[in-house]
Amino acid sequence: MRMAPRSYDIYRLAKDVTPVNFEAGELTGIQGKAAVFSACRVLEGGRAGYYATSTLGDEEIIRRAAEMAPYGPEVDIDLPGPVELGEAPAFSEETANLTADDLVAWGRRITEGLGERLGSDLPVNVALERGLTRKEVRNSEGVAYTHVATGLTVSAELSEAREGDIHVVFDLACSSESADLDPDRMVRYMADYYRMGSETTSLAKGEMPVLLHPFAVPQFLKPLLVGLDGEKVKDGVSPLVNLRGEQIFHEGLTMWDDPFLPGSPGSAPFDAEGVAARKRPLLARGVLKSFNHTLETARATGREPTGGARRGVGGKPAPGTFNLVMEAGEAPHEEILGSIDRGLLLRYMSGSGQANNLAGEFSMGVLAGYLIEGGRPVKRLKSVMVAGNVYETFRNVAAVSSDRIQSGGDGGGYALMPYVLLEGVAVAGV
């Protein structure tokens, strides 16, 4: 172990968020949330000490992290020096200047729009949140980066409770650019799904084609994302350890980590360790190209750090991604839908990531899904489950849509996903 003089880094995250809430169509609350924390790592004597705080100044946090270093893990890394960073515009003046009153007006457009289309007695909850996030990384090698991002998230849920059935329709949109979000589109979309789901059905056990809505794609891909985690690679428990360069999914699937995705609040030119962001493929035509590595997991596995590291109050840097982006396919999703004689459209699942992720297993309940007959969704699924293994299921991809939707991705990240048609997924119902 090489003995290095003391070096350190500090990651600081400051958020100012304005949430506005409507319950059953009524504006019930407006909030302002300010939160800040700093996470520090000191490298000394071949070991790392960590400390996180919301209150202490830099000198004190470095002192406390250094105090922990003699007990800490053996870490043999070089902190990055300053480099020219790429452009990751995630700040919008217009979003930053949105007031609570603006958010209230958006909320009313949604509650009133749904009321006009579906009748005013259906309770609609809307949550709107304008966020301003400031990330900073400084280290002993001269890095001093700052990145400011804006974000607007709008989620809406309407529910119709009847004996034996609660029909819930949910939608969510987020962007760093408020201009990207269209409340009227959300109203149309939710009204369409509501009508589509007025009748329910369950299913007999069997296998059928399943069209994943972009919201459901990251839920299905959870075991893959666990397999890509540099910590799991370092421990040798990822099933993908020796599969770099191998075909693991269908050749129709190409997926990137893209830190420069326009309109995503997750875009940033550097990660929580001060590693410069770069766009990199995770899967190229189904071939495994890259894992997610922090400085520490990269060193331990003889790889390069990939950017995308995250740091919270409770931990040391963890591998992650900025924006998971799946490449679009050829046909619009309506056309893919139209080609399905009998199958399922799955929009949102429960139980994602709770099966044996390391084995690639998934076993999830359908929270929002529809039976497709003759090329269109005809009934809402009730008490239906799907199960399988991602490393088998995602080899049987029949189509990827040309249209994509931006949403929240894995573990606080963001995602831009198309619809994905899978063949022969095992389903079971009551």
Added chain:
Amino acid sequence: MESLRKYLPGPADFRGVDYWEVRLEAEAATRLRVKNGDVEAITPSDTARGNVRVLLNGGWGFSSFNHPGEVKEHLARAVACARSVGGGDARVLALGPTEDRVPPRCERHPDDVPFREKLDTAKSYEERIRAHAGVVTAEVAYEDVVRYKIFLNSEGRLLETEEVVTRAVARATGKANGVPESHAANFRYRAGFEAFEALGEEIPEMLWGLEELLAARDARGGTYDCIVNPELAGVFVHEAFGHTSEADSFYRDPRMARIMRRGRTLGSPALTIVDDPTLGPKHAGSLAYDDEGVDGRRTVLLEEGVLIAHLHNRATAARLGEEVTGNARALNASFPPLVRMTNTFIEPGEATFEELLSELGDGLYVKDSRGGTGGEEFTFNARVGYLVEGGEITRPVKNFTLAGNLFTTLKNIVLCSRGREIISSAGGCGRGEQVPLPVSCGGPHVLIKNALIGGR
């Protein structure tokens, strides 16, 4: 705590506000993780948080912050937020003034335990796990959190609490046919270091549980009659029934309120369900007061199948004309409280486990949960199960999920065993971004007819 008291505003700062409350807290945490013979991370932290929440003309305003010295400026922001709501119909159920000081319930306070002892204990557990044949990854994580909280509201309720929460996970991973499987002994208690000292006794059973899992084969999906063990019964009662009982999820929805009306028979006569924060330190949901200053109390939600109460905060109780239950809980002072559970469980019945097996005949005995999501349609992943054939437990199975509809399942729980176990696991409850909230859940062994099993 004295140091937080000086930041508290007074009634003069809230002129014209109908109801207000201030919560301030200071927290120090120690976290460490030992894996495969190495220290993986030691990540202590020191955090301060606070918020002001006000009700003005029936609309809520809220502002949260980190530095208690900023309380006045956030008080103004909370009032401005409430004014922007521009009036509403929210009100709170009022209580009288009180002052109380709640000490922590621990034998060995984390502040009195040298850091070296915490680390050495974790290392000794990790070594024992690693020494076990077939273990490929051994991992022990330990966390203690000491939190000083102070609450003051417009009713003159002044509550000072010191909470100590200790959490640990001792995990072993093995491989069967190259596929990793892992199992953990774990807990989150409102207790001190003594809880971590006791974890060592659970390691042999945890290692046996790993072998059980490695030997199991994939379950086949379909509809089964099942016996679920206390852990899984607890996950069901928490995820499916408990979340549906949270009155803020339906108090403004007349259709749902009708379905959840008191006096309705929702379950079989075998089923009594309770939420109780007074159970003591080995149950993470235990609390003296909730985050609206309401004292915690036992609430029977379902009695022999009949719905008799809901879980409330002050606003939902006021709107529905019911009693407060002390279930307004926030993850920490950065968040406003939501209606949340504490320790939630099914009361035991009269049957023996053997009687349950014989009543089951053919089906599945399902043990433990890897997690779940709830509501009317619930899903939880089981850790392991056993086929039951002619009342006899036979082969172990794994990789399956138990799912169903809440209201159907409440009627399909036909028999409860004697004895109950309440599990206070290292995980916690999630609702929106407020995760993981310390809770516990459990029950007896429970027989469920016609459960949907998702598997391959």
